[in-house]
Amino acid sequence: MPTALVTGCAGFIGSHLCERLLADGYRVVGLDNFDPFYDRKLKQTNLAGSLHHPNFAFHELDLQAGAAALTTMLASEQVDVVVHLAAKAGVGPSVKEPAAYLEVNVLATVQLLEWMRLTGVKNLFFASSSSVYGNTTEVPFREDMNLLSTCISPYAASKLSAEQYTYTYHHLYQLNVLNARFFTVYGPRQRPDLAIHKFARLLLAGQPIPMYGDGSTARDYTFVADTVDGIARGVAYLLTHPGTYQTINLGNSSPVRLRDLIAAVGEAVGVEPVLDLKPMQAGDVEVTYADISKARQLLGYAPQTALPEGLRQFVQWLQAQEAAPVLQPLASAQSS
Template sequence: MKAILTGAAGFIGYHTARRLLDAGWQVVGIDNLSAYYSAALKEARLAQLLAREGFRFAKVDIADQSALRAAIGADDDADIVIHLAAQAGVRYSIENPAAYVSSNVMGQVSVFETALQLKKRPPIVYASSSSVYGANEKIPFSESDPVNQPVSIYAATKRAGELLAYSYRHVHGLASTGLRFFTVYGPYGRPDMAPWLFTDAILKGEPIRVFNNGAMQRDFTFVGDIVSGVVAAANRILATPNDIEPIYNLGNNRPVMLNDFIAAIERATGRTAIRKNEPMPAADVPRTYADIRLAARDLGFDPKTTLDTGIPLFVEWFRGYNGAR
């Protein structure tokens, strides 16, 4: 099997590429290696993938449809597109909304238009986000819940991506399914996310910014469990393209208080956090909690990794990667 994988040098993309290669797939990796966070981390992920048989990489901006089509080149016989590239980050979307429209909206159109041009018109598995639920007060969040009031530009662009996917299915018959990821963490995770920021500060003896007195809840989900869901969705849509839900939640189904999350990092590092309490940012939400019954039914999705298992794995990797004590 051959997959075109966008965002291959990203956090989830890197782990997905590894899993596919382990299973004997050919992977055409696409990434623009943007400067949103450290290029060195992306290069470190990419270096491991380039050492693997069956992996080819092209540096390209997915929003540039002509460049994307040219980069795929002779690999237009791909069986599936796994579209994980995006401009990430809720808070940064307040500062630079244009980057999100370009990557998450125009990029979505470009990827779908490109798929229509490929030999097999391959189905698409694409990344969405739990952010589309906004400040939804009903818990757990279900795929059937209204998602018409996004509270960040990032969330609005991810919801736009879902609507575009629906339109491409209706107009062109292009099969796709979106995966709403819930707060993914693990080795090689992004440096703008809480696991990295908190671990780094705690190891350095610096204060951490704790929003809302740590009373926020997140459905922290280990990257290995997320990748299992991505691969299961890919296999499902390849086998039964007309018998798959348009959207699935992929979360741990076990929301954790931010204070408990910090405590898990304290245990893993053997250090005590210095806390600096701050109000909750306007673009944040008080809780996320995934109803994963659809994903369990159709994809066999069954996340196993608890925070007490996953956080030590992240901290161990972080110390090795950064040479931290």
């Protein structure tokens, strides 16, 4: 039974991944620091499905505590593969706090890499972001594009920098690495600050929807179960392909314009949206669009969930949460 260490295990994607890996027969060690970016209660609820599983162990730790602290906490664990999802999230907030994104997304990632080097853990699945492509005009986005001058937010820069560190540790210390660039993941448990979540809650409350720009910006929305399937396939690939260093896109390869997304969320909720027009937000990109041919070739990755079905499942989950409210007050939406 291989053991996977999942950082950010209490988050949106991380909690779904823990459940998937447990179902696939892994032992899972979860790590989270319950960053106050959103309500701790939500993250604890996310973990409920895994906490009592006999093959799940949870540790509360901030990776910024360093490699030595991680070594002490995980002294009794024999880890075969690391899935590094923990990060400081959000394009917009990164514009206001760039130094914090360097500290959490780059320096803390290096601490994790140091722990792997010192303890001999060889396999790393690293969660990067479509934001590294910035306002690249060539679409769809391919993994081999030159990204030296594409990042237009500190969040994007932090993710691309962390990718560079994973290569350095692969080159110097023979870590096996899959970097995966996620494309606007949505679905049950999505963070409250993200666009689909905020739009649905506003509609349910009878409030207008803020639309930034003219509604022509587009995102490659990817349902969480499809992203998690890609991660699970990546974990299995790492365990059977020593010497790996690859970067892949995990998207849906089907961009949706903002105005069409708002209409689709309205249809899923059953409410006609009223728009509140706003200027574009700093750091936002025009489009994200994944070329997923490499992930398909390497992993057999093939997204299965169309937007209407994914939104239906999200709204069903959200209404169940509204019936037992643990949600924080509405915050500004982030779409990347």
